[in-house]
Amino acid sequence: STPIMVECIARGRLVGSGWREYQKTGTICGINLPDGMVQGDEIPGGPIFTPSTKAEEGHDENISFEQACEMVGRETAQKIKDSTLEIFAEAMKIASERGVILFDTKFEFGFLDGEIVLIDELLTPDSSRYSLAEDFKPGEPVVNLDKQYLRDWLDSSGWDHSPPAPDLPEEVVTNTRARYLEAYRRITGSSL
Incomplete structure (x- = not known):
């Protein structure tokens, strides 16, 4: 496949970089949100x-969205937007039925034989933010079942994000793995 050079992010809740942008501007990607x-x-x-x-x-x-249209053309941008929101809405519904909040996710699309297809990972804890519904209250710190735990540890370690990354303590590896496995168990109903 040939990648479409726009990452497609769907947001159902105000977290992550969307939250940081909202705090500064009251918007996310040019979309006005209430005060x-x-x-x-x-x-x-x-x-x-x-x-x-x-x-x-x-x-x-x-x-x-207008910048995305300029980059990939309006028709392609509209198709990937519509697909992103449709898939995300269904994934949010499924997660919610299982007591999990899906905050946001990233999809990547490409062309294969002239058709737009999903490429890369889909709805994993690496590309999405998850939390257990019972652990979540708006305005309070989120207990994530995704890569945010690892990101937070790296940020608190003093690492400046230049290679090489620091060695991870066993506790961080174990806790990250446990969060990923819990997300999998809750969403699929199966254990690995």
């Missing part, structure tokens, strides 16, 4: 599409 929202609040009107660049090096950068 007074707190971290973890549901996005009014349902999930939103917040694309970003697919950086070869460094960090991806949030962009507006």
Whole structure:
């Protein structure tokens, strides 16, 4: 497949980089949100599409839908937006039925034989933010079942994000693994 160079992020709640952007600007990727929202609040009107660049090096950068249209064409941008929101809405519903909150996720699409297809991972704890519903209260710290635990540890370790990454203590590896396995167990109903 040939990757479409826009990362497709769906957000159902205000967390992560979306929360940080909202705190600074009151918007996410050019989408105005009401004043007074707190971290973890549901996005009014349902999930939103917040694309970003697919950086070869460094960090991806949030962009507006119009910028995505300029990059990949309006028809392609609309198709990946619609697919992103449709898949995310179904995944949120399934997670909710199992007592899990799916806050946001990232999808990547590409072209294969002229058709738009999903590429890369799908709804894993590496590409999505999850929490158990019983552990979550808007405005309070989130107990994540995803990579955020590891990210937080790396940030608190003093690492400047330049290679090489620090060695991980066994406790961090064990706790990260346990979070991923709990997300899997709760969402699928099976254990590994």
